Amino acid sequence: MELKELYQEIILDHGKNPRNFGKCKDFTSDAKGHNPLCGDKVHIYAQLDKNKKILDLSFEGEGCAISLASASILTDILKGKDFNLAKAITDNFLNLIKENKSITLNSLNEDQKTTLMSLSGVKDFPMRVKCATMAWHTLSSVLEKK
Amino acid sequence: MELKELYQEIILDHGKNPRNFGKCKDFTSDAKGHNPLCGDKVHIYAQLDKNKKILDLSFEGEGCAISLASASILTDILKGKDFNLAKAITDNFLNLIKENKSITLNSLNEDQKTTLMSLSGVKDFPMRVKCATMAWHTLSSVLEKK
Amino acid sequence: MNIDQIKNNFPIFKKKINNKPLVYLDSANSSQKPKSVIDRMSYFYENEFSNVGRSVHSLAVTATNRFEETRDLVKKFINAKHREEIIFTKGATEGINLVANSFGEKYINEGDEIILTELEHHSNYVPWHYLRNKKKAVIKFAKINENLEIQIDEIKKLITNKTKIIAITHISNVTGGITPLKEIIDLASSKKIPVLVDGTQGAPHLKLDMQKLGCDFYVISCHKLYGPNGLGILYGKKKWLDEMPPYQGGGGMIDEVKKENITFAESPTKFEAGTMQTAEVVAFSESIKLIEKIGLDKISENENDVLRYGIDKIRKNNSINLVGDPKNKASVISFTLKGIHPHDIATILDDDGVAIRAGHHCCQILHEKIGMSATARASIGLYNTKEDIDILINAIEKCKKVFKI
Amino acid sequence: MNIDQIKNNFPIFKKKINNKPLVYLDSANSSQKPKSVIDRMSYFYENEFSNVGRSVHSLAVTATNRFEETRDLVKKFINAKHREEIIFTKGATEGINLVANSFGEKYINEGDEIILTELEHHSNYVPWHYLRNKKKAVIKFAKINENLEIQIDEIKKLITNKTKIIAITHISNVTGGITPLKEIIDLASSKKIPVLVDGTQGAPHLKLDMQKLGCDFYVISCHKLYGPNGLGILYGKKKWLDEMPPYQGGGGMIDEVKKENITFAESPTKFEAGTMQTAEVVAFSESIKLIEKIGLDKISENENDVLRYGIDKIRKNNSINLVGDPKNKASVISFTLKGIHPHDIATILDDDGVAIRAGHHCCQILHEKIGMSATARASIGLYNTKEDIDILINAIEKCKKVFKI
Numbered sequence A, B: 001m002e003l004k005e006l007y008q009e010i011i012l013d014h015g016k017n018p019r020n021f022g023k024c025k026d027f028t029s030d031a032k033g034h035n036p037l038c039g040d041k042v043h044i045y046a047q048l049d050k051n052k053k054i055l056d057l058s059f060e061g062e063g064c065a066i067s068l069a070s071a072s073i074l075t076d077i078l079k080g081k082d083f084n085l086a087k088a089i090t091d092n093f094l095n096l097i098k099e100n101k102s103i104t105l106n107s108l109n110e111d112q113k114t115t116l117m118s119l120s121g122v123k124d125f126p127m128r129v130k131c132a133t134m135a136w137h138t139l140s141s142v143l144e145k146k
Numbered sequence C, D: 001m002n003i004d005q006i007k008n009n010f011p012i013f014k015k016k017i018n019n020k021p022l023v024y025l026d027s028a029n030s031s032q033k034p035k036s037v038i039d040r041m042s043y044f045y046e047n048e049f050s051n052v053g054r055s056v057h058s059l060a061v062t063a064t065n066r067f068e069e070t071r072d073l074v075k076k077f078i079n080a081k082h083r084e085e086i087i088f089t090k091g092a093t094e095g096i097n098l099v100a101n102s103f104g105e106k107y108i109n110e111g112d113e114i115i116l117t118e119l120e121h122h123s124n125y126v127p128w129h130y131l132r133n134k135k136k137a138v139i140k141f142a143k144i145n146e147n148l149e150i151q152i153d154e155i156k157k158l159i160t161n162k163t164k165i166i167a168i169t170h171i172s173n174v175t176g177g178i179t180p181l182k183e184i185i186d187l188a189s190s191k192k193i194p195v196l197v198d199g200t201q202g203a204p205h206l207k208l209d210m211q212k213l214g215c216d217f218y219v220i221s222c223h224k225l226y227g228p229n230g231l232g233i234l235y236g237k238k239k240w241l242d243e244m245p246p247y248q249g250g251g252g253m254i255d256e257v258k259k260e261n262i263t264f265a266e267s268p269t270k271f272e273a274g275t276m277q278t279a280e281v282v283a284f285s286e287s288i289k290l291i292e293k294i295g296l297d298k299i300s301e302n303e304n305d306v307l308r309y310g311i312d313k314i315r316k317n318n319s320i321n322l323v324g325d326p327k328n329k330a331s332v333i334s335f336t337l338k339g340i341h342p343h344d345i346a347t348i349l350d351d352d353g354v355a356i357r358a359g360h361h362c363c364q365i366l367h368e369k370i371g372m373s374a375t376a377r378a379s380i381g382l383y384n385t386k387e388d389i390d391i392l393i394n395a396i397e398k399c400k401k402v403f404k405i
């Protein structure tokens, strides 16, 4: 369990300066996530078009560095993707964190992969796994609501 | 803990052939006792006169040898006594069983003392103390009701 | 299977009772605990203890994992479909209170009917009695036959379109009779009536499979399953638990708390208010492991051998009367002796180191029916042998001597 | 008093966390257990175990005696007037649920008012919320001041002739603030309003005297008092317990059970349904013995030393913000760091073996009021030293390094 694996530069950066924070304009679907045990909250907004594409994506929320960074990275990576791909990336990410499987998708560029992988340090901190996954579970609700 | 101290000849006799069993004629006061954990029951009937004397005394009930013998001995000994004496004997008996004090009353004859003392074997069987004392507690209620 | 080896796992059997080896025939009351369970609890407190689910430090992580792993073990042990169907309670009693309260609150209204049987333990009656009073509901008792068996026809007779739940024991703690559960549950399902099974006496002796059995609720007391005191399990079908309101309120079971209103977490968290008995839960995993190591089939095979041996001996003994004669039975022998009250029997047996229970066994309805205020009960656990039965019978003979009968 | 000696009684301190000695500052969540408690539980299961109050054999007698002796010990420990005023529960949460349910059932009706404070733990709010819904009662929250202190004037303001109970914490689990209980209870008594005290955080730090304090109900969690999990104590004045209906229904708490009706035993039996957590009760006697051996005055003297030392150090450290500043306080230091979320603090502290809690501590009303969704909390138990505080402060400094602040 290495602390610096958990709090990598990328995480700290996304935690302090979350991307896509706030309500995106003309959002068509949204959902909330909440971890009652610690109080972390996330609210994801998405503008979805009829061709099953995520036109815009943003979030509001409060919580630890991990949960903010996770939501920030999610919006950054999935904005502009279409549903099925977003779903596949989400599954891939959850498998990475929960089942320790490796990321297989080559739809992500190296930069995005590195960013996503920076969240994987959480694997060794079981009590923090929920912090990293909450936004992703919430995104699934957003897409299902559509 | 000697079994034969508990099941003395006198106890077995009173258990098998309880004296004063049934409702006594013209009873003026009665009370019930119940041990919900084991199901033992006793119902004591007394004919009391205005001069604070127990003219007649009887009981009904079901339970183990100890509880039947105890009720039987109680009615046998206290019938005809006046209230205060009955109360004193009851206290004496409860002190004997619960606090291991010795019987001091010389209002009882030797025979009665022996009979009463035969119940004292219960001291070494804590779970059976209630069997021996229930009738006596119930008698207190009968006398208080007057 | 070598019983002596199994018995060696239970430290209490090293103890002498009135200078005699302990013959423990009171497992239906509470079973003795194997060393692995006792040691697991100590180990937990000495090495892993922390409150569960609340903190993020290492001890809390370990404790939470151990706790939740046990939930998974229990799920497998009773073959539930979802881990969220497993709720830890204080005991079977709390489990039934939870259902009567929460299910009752939501689904039972004035005039609705609850079916119990005359064999039920007070734990499976008093909570429904509260509900009867609160909701003006009706309780109907299915009659048992002369062998003191539950009969499906008697239940069938009582079912109306107002029947909202059937609450029934798996094994009687007085007769040992095994309820024909599958048939009753199938009947009830066909009429869409949920069934709660009081499995307190069932779980220690019968292999459980919730998905096959198909009951809606099943309650267990871990202390009768060679586990710690103060712990029970409530199994409930997810579809009910999702809809039922919470029971006790407190920390850990909420979603969001405001001054005006409160929303709640999902099952099982919703039903586990306040700090749980973590050490007990963790240690219970060792009970399951022991049972699975020996095998429930082997356990019940041996118990049935001892039971049949005991029943045969008693039948041959004219002075002992068996209470109840169910065809299909497990573990329990209740009996009386003419002229000797069960309490006196228990005291005299104790003098020989034999521990049995005397009384109404929390089944007053049954005892009223059979016209006895008390019976004596010997009950068999995985550590009992035919020798125990021999000692029991000898001690019973001694009762007659003491009473000069 | 030599803390090292005391610490030696707690086996867990032999353990290393992430290769560092354990610095346990999470006792307000749950305290660690001394060896005497752990061993008492094992000894009980290995030598004395049987179900309590139900059988008449020797083991049952021993177990019942040990169980009831502990009730006497608790009575003395909190100076209750009668042993019947001591009820064993699953925890403080169950204690409050019991009172809200049973007292509420009988004495609280539509429009009646319940006074709580903004400092209450969810355990002392959710059960009253149920009652609010069930009975259409009203809950009023007494406002706390800027130091996050409960003030008697705010309570006074809320009292009307519809006030049926005041339920209030003894010590806040977030600020450590000690409630001016005596004044509040005297005020309430003068208006004949009963008071329930949530003593979960009070009992481990303050000497209790129920007769002097004069409250009507007082709840305790034994697991925060160096005792086993899954056990709590409800103290209630006899006059209430005699009148209140039972709570859970089951074995052991009845008087007579018939098909049409049920009558109940007296307190405490009436409130102890089903098989109790005997081993935990018996082992808890060792917690009391340890506390009395050291002396609660000495315990709190040392805890206060450590607390003051910690608060001073934190005040001198510009980057740490204290949460709440009650004049009269015990054991608890809640704090935040600018730019670092409490969860991250807890994780980083854990890397140095320091166990604290982060979150809303089951006090969402309070956290909403102060506009924070979470705080970090260090809480002090009888085994903590000033050295622990030094390690804590160093670890907090490390947080800033990890976050490059």
Ligand SMILES: Cc1ncc(COP(=O)(O)O)c(C=O)c1O
Pocket (backbone or CB within 6 Å): C028, C029, C090, C091, C092, C093, C094, C121, C123, C124, C169, C171, C172, C173, C198, C200, C201, C221, C223, C362, D250, D251, D273, D274, D275, D276
């Ligand atoms: C058939 C049955 N149901 C319920 C119970 C209650 O179990 P517990 O006391 O463990 O809650 C018992 C045990 O006494 C029992 O035998």
Ligand SMILES: Cc1ncc(COP(=O)(O)O)c(C=O)c1O
Pocket (backbone or CB within 6 Å): C250, C251, C273, C274, C275, C276, D028, D029, D091, D092, D093, D094, D121, D123, D124, D169, D171, D172, D173, D198, D200, D201, D221, D223, D362
């Ligand atoms: C102030 C306060 N009240 C009530 C509780 C609930 O105690 P338990 O979870 O042991 O039932 C706690 C502990 O979390 C507490 O700190």
